[in-house]
Amino acid sequence: MRLDTPTSRSQQRKERTRQELLAAAKKVLADKGYHHTKVADIAAAADIGVGTFYLYYPTKDALFLELVDATARKLKEQLDHARAQENDYVDKLRAAHHAFFSFAAANREVLKIVFGHGNTFHELLRRVYAMFVADAAEHLAAGMRQGAFRPLHVETVANALVGMFAQVVSWWIEQEQPPAAMMAETMTDLILHGLAAQPLCSPPERE
Amino acid sequence: MRLDTPTSRSQQRKERTRQELLAAAKKVLADKGYHHTKVADIAAAADIGVGTFYLYYPTKDALFLELVDATARKLKEQLDHARAQENDYVDKLRAAHHAFFSFAAANREVLKIVFGHGNTFHELLRRVYAMFVADAAEHLAAGMRQGAFRPLHVETVANALVGMFAQVVSWWIEQEQPPAAMMAETMTDLILHGLAAQPLCSPPERE
Amino acid sequence: MRLDTPTSRSQQRKERTRQELLAAAKKVLADKGYHHTKVADIAAAADIGVGTFYLYYPTKDALFLELVDATARKLKEQLDHARAQENDYVDKLRAAHHAFFSFAAANREVLKIVFGHGNTFHELLRRVYAMFVADAAEHLAAGMRQGAFRPLHVETVANALVGMFAQVVSWWIEQEQPPAAMMAETMTDLILHGLAAQPLCSPPERE
Amino acid sequence: MRLDTPTSRSQQRKERTRQELLAAAKKVLADKGYHHTKVADIAAAADIGVGTFYLYYPTKDALFLELVDATARKLKEQLDHARAQENDYVDKLRAAHHAFFSFAAANREVLKIVFGHGNTFHELLRRVYAMFVADAAEHLAAGMRQGAFRPLHVETVANALVGMFAQVVSWWIEQEQPPAAMMAETMTDLILHGLAAQPLCSPPERE
DNA sequence: TATGAATGAGACTTCATTCAT
DNA sequence: TATGAATGAAGTCTCATTCAT
Numbered sequence: 001m002r003l004d005t006p007t008s009r010s011q012q013r014k015e016r017t018r019q020e021l022l023a024a025a026k027k028v029l030a031d032k033g034y035h036h037t038k039v040a041d042i043a044a045a046a047d048i049g050v051g052t053f054y055l056y057y058p059t060k061d062a063l064f065l066e067l068v069d070a071t072a073r074k075l076k077e078q079l080d081h082a083r084a085q086e087n088d089y090v091d092k093l094r095a096a097h098h099a100f101f102s103f104a105a106a107n108r109e110v111l112k113i114v115f116g117h118g119n120t121f122h123e124l125l126r127r128v129y130a131m132f133v134a135d136a137a138e139h140l141a142a143g144m145r146q147g148a149f150r151p152l153h154v155e156t157v158a159n160a161l162v163g164m165f166a167q168v169v170s171w172w173i174e175q176e177q178p179p180a181a182m183m184a185e186t187m188t189d190l191i192l193h194g195l196a197a198q199p200l201c202s203p204p205e206r207e
Numbered sequence: 208m209r210l211d212t213p214t215s216r217s218q219q220r221k222e223r224t225r226q227e228l229l230a231a232a233k234k235v236l237a238d239k240g241y242h243h244t245k246v247a248d249i250a251a252a253a254d255i256g257v258g259t260f261y262l263y264y265p266t267k268d269a270l271f272l273e274l275v276d277a278t279a280r281k282l283k284e285q286l287d288h289a290r291a292q293e294n295d296y297v298d299k300l301r302a303a304h305h306a307f308f309s310f311a312a313a314n315r316e317v318l319k320i321v322f323g324h325g326n327t328f329h330e331l332l333r334r335v336y337a338m339f340v341a342d343a344a345e346h347l348a349a350g351m352r353q354g355a356f357r358p359l360h361v362e363t364v365a366n367a368l369v370g371m372f373a374q375v376v377s378w379w380i381e382q383e384q385p386p387a388a389m390m391a392e393t394m395t396d397l398i399l400h401g402l403a404a405q406p407l408c409s410p411p412e413r414e
Numbered sequence: 415m416r417l418d419t420p421t422s423r424s425q426q427r428k429e430r431t432r433q434e435l436l437a438a439a440k441k442v443l444a445d446k447g448y449h450h451t452k453v454a455d456i457a458a459a460a461d462i463g464v465g466t467f468y469l470y471y472p473t474k475d476a477l478f479l480e481l482v483d484a485t486a487r488k489l490k491e492q493l494d495h496a497r498a499q500e501n502d503y504v505d506k507l508r509a510a511h512h513a514f515f516s517f518a519a520a521n522r523e524v525l526k527i528v529f530g531h532g533n534t535f536h537e538l539l540r541r542v543y544a545m546f547v548a549d550a551a552e553h554l555a556a557g558m559r560q561g562a563f564r565p566l567h568v569e570t571v572a573n574a575l576v577g578m579f580a581q582v583v584s585w586w587i588e589q590e591q592p593p594a595a596m597m598a599e600t601m602t603d604l605i606l607h608g609l610a611a612q613p614l615c616s617p618p619e620r621e
Numbered sequence: 622m623r624l625d626t627p628t629s630r631s632q633q634r635k636e637r638t639r640q641e642l643l644a645a646a647k648k649v650l651a652d653k654g655y656h657h658t659k660v661a662d663i664a665a666a667a668d669i670g671v672g673t674f675y676l677y678y679p680t681k682d683a684l685f686l687e688l689v690d691a692t693a694r695k696l697k698e699q700l701d702h703a704r705a706q707e708n709d710y711v712d713k714l715r716a717a718h719h720a721f722f723s724f725a726a727a728n729r730e731v732l733k734i735v736f737g738h739g740n741t742f743h744e745l746l747r748r749v750y751a752m753f754v755a756d757a758a759e760h761l762a763a764g765m766r767q768g769a770f771r772p773l774h775v776e777t778v779a780n781a782l783v784g785m786f787a788q789v790v791s792w793w794i795e796q797e798q799p800p801a802a803m804m805a806e807t808m809t810d811l812i813l814h815g816l817a818a819q820p821l822c823s824p825p826e827r828e
Numbered sequence: 829t830a831t832g833a834a835t836g837a838g839a840c841t842t843c844a845t846t847c848a849t
Numbered sequence: 850t851a852t853g854a855a856t857g858a859a860g861t862c863t864c865a866t867t868c869a870t
Contacts, residue, residue: 577788
């Protein structure tokens with residue numbers, strides 16, 4: 001019995017190459033965007049032959065998928081871990097948010113791949129989103145000046161609102177349930193008063 | 208020597224073709240997704256020759272761009288109109304949300320193009336988002352059961368949260384300002400307590 | 415009998431339009447080159463509709479053909495006329511040459527179409543010809559300095575030699591008759607001693 | 622981690638493919654003419670895939686350019702070599718002419734591509750040139766019969782004259798310098814008396 | 829395992845020509 | 850006679866994937 005496992009050595013090597021490949025891909029993809037990155041580019045960045053690429057991943061999409069999946073899994077783990085430290089649900093929420101932004105800061109490269117440019121399609125959406133963010137920011141600022149809204153960081157909230165509606169609508173159009181009016185009310189309620197059962201109700205605000 | 212104004216007849220014909228083209232494009236794109244739609248498909252759906260397509264739009268992208276831009280513009284108009292009917296900023300917000308979902312219901316086709324499938328890239332993001340939505344829903348439900356969160360429609364809120372973070376992070380990674388910790392706090396604050404200056408503060412909930 | 419010819423009026427009009435068309439085409443073709451000129455461009459320049467173009471010429475090539483043919487015919491006429499004024503064959507030759515360059519000066523536009531750019535093919539040939547012209551010029555100049563050649567205008571002669579060989583070879587390769595050696599001798603003889611039966615033999619050049 | 626030198630084996634293969642491609646291209650282009658030859662035709666003739674073509678040449682034009690350039694370079698080399706063998710400028714000239722026709726005989730294929738058909742444009746020019754060649758031949762023959770011109774091979778000289786003027790005019794119209802009259806005189810002089818400083822001046826031709 | 833030359837389906841775009849008005 | 854919208858065949862180039870070495 002000379003070897004722990006017959007092929008353990010080569011297995012390890014293969015795994016290492018795989019990781020190097022993934023790392024190289026991350027860099028190239030973040031740079032050029034998904035659609036402008038050719039398999040040849042990734043192979044070149046990893047310093048391997050094109051053919052070799054296919055020994056590790058069956059398709060270009062598979063690599064991308066693994067990249068995103070792995071990242072998503074890692075994020076989920078960190079969120080879970082952060083929440084697990086807390087008992088109270090409000091604290092869990094807060095902890096998760098901190099974990100989220102730490103993760104984002106540590107994984108800019110992958111996030112840039114996902115949200116990045118190099119794709120007419122995405123480029124366009126970004127522009128449209130930007131327009132709505134600007135619009136939202138304007139109304140938020142006005143509302144805050146008038147004392148109707150609390151003075152939160154305007155740009156952050158504006159982005160939050162736009163993202164919120166984009167995702168909600170993309171889910172909702174598939175079913176149109178609950179009815180539009182109810183959706184609008186739920187969203188309004190959520191945005192105005194938040195999730196917390198206990199309002200801020202700082203000293204009952206008796207004026 | 209030549210009249211400057213082409214016959215109004217041919218003008219009309221051209222305009223009609225243009226409309227048919229746009230309508231056909233909308234349908235095909237919503238069906239097959241942007242990337243799986245060939246110019247030839249659109250032409251066929253509009254029952255015109257391939258070359259004719261290029262009489263109206265210089266490229267495939269241009270058509271798509273016009274479609275999305277026009278839709279975005281229309282949405283913005285309706286939001287503005289809805290808000291203009293109200294004085295109070297809270298009411299404006301609510302009105303905009305109603306307008307938004309009416310619009311969504313009335314423009315499912317275009318929205319499906321934007322958020323739809325037919326794109327490995329998007330497909331993948333959808334899956335990842337779905338995972339996080341499920342995760343969020345779980346925690347929300349638990350929090351609601353425990354009385355930490357108000358009983359809002361769980362799926363809606365879960366989608367809202369995920370969309371919120373996706374958009375916020377895609378904006379934030381470009382600058383990493385404000386710092387991560389502050390981002391987390393702002394988001395937590397927003398989500399827990401909402402925007403409203405006046406909390407719900409229903410009769411202090413004494414039981 | 416009201417009209418000379420039933421349709422004489424319209425016939426005349428048609429002929430005039432045809433001429434205008436030709437003139438407009440001349441300008442556009444000289445500008446953009448044959449291959450870069452679309453029928454639509456010609457029609458626009460002539461201020462007529464694309465369809466109208468086809469009432470006067472069956473194809474784009476036909477117009478071009480007419481243009482070149484007409485020009486060639488005109489040139490031939492002028493050469494013939496010039497030669498007819500002279501009795502002596504040497505004088506005829508000289509007269510033709512003068513007529514030729516007068517014509518060229520007066521018809522630069524059409525000549526530019528024929529020899530002009532806007533065609534990968536031609537562009538390339540021009541470059542190659544230019545190289546050989548430069549090469550020939552160099553040798554001619556050297557030969558003249560050494561007193562082997564008469565002091566004629568170098569650039570002109572260099573171009574003449576290159577054009578001569580290009581045309582001769584393009585004719586000769588189709589048949590390879592007379593044999594190569596004889597071709598070389600004929601050309602050498604022609605170039606060195608010219609056509610004239612009576613050599614210059616200016617006062618026996620006794621020094 | 623990767624060797625910098627690809628296996629000499631694959632290098633060889635690549636070179637071989639390159640040669641086959643060039644050879645096939647030469648044949649097809651000579652057959653069908655530049656404009657009637659599709660990249661697909663060349664690929665088929667070389668028995669390779671269309672995509673493979675683009676591994677060797679970035680565009681169809683690039684191949685053509687290389688073909689012509691290489692040929693032109695080769696011709697120039699042979700002319701230079703031939704001239705280098707001689708001291709006297711007259712002998713150099715003669716040597717170059719012999720080299721030229723040898724080369725033409727050995728490279729008919731490429732020359733046919735350059736001067737060949739398959740191009741409305743060229744076709745047309747050929748016809749026009751042919752007309753002028755016929756015209757020139759007629760006058761030359763007449764002049765010879767009358768003893769004004771030396772009895773050289775008529776067709777050769779006729780082609781030479783036409784090519785000469787075509788090239789000279791295509792150069793001259795760009796600048797119109799020297800003036801037309803001088804051009805005519807230079808050309809006449811060249812054609813009648815040739816380049817040689819020493820006229821034939823065989824025993825004063827006393828009859 | 830590693831390589832990179834070869835593949836070829838596929839998509840876009842152009843433009844001479846037609847034809848309904 | 851005049852128009853210009855419509856046509857669609859044709860041709861170029863790309864790139865994920867395969868496969869012989």
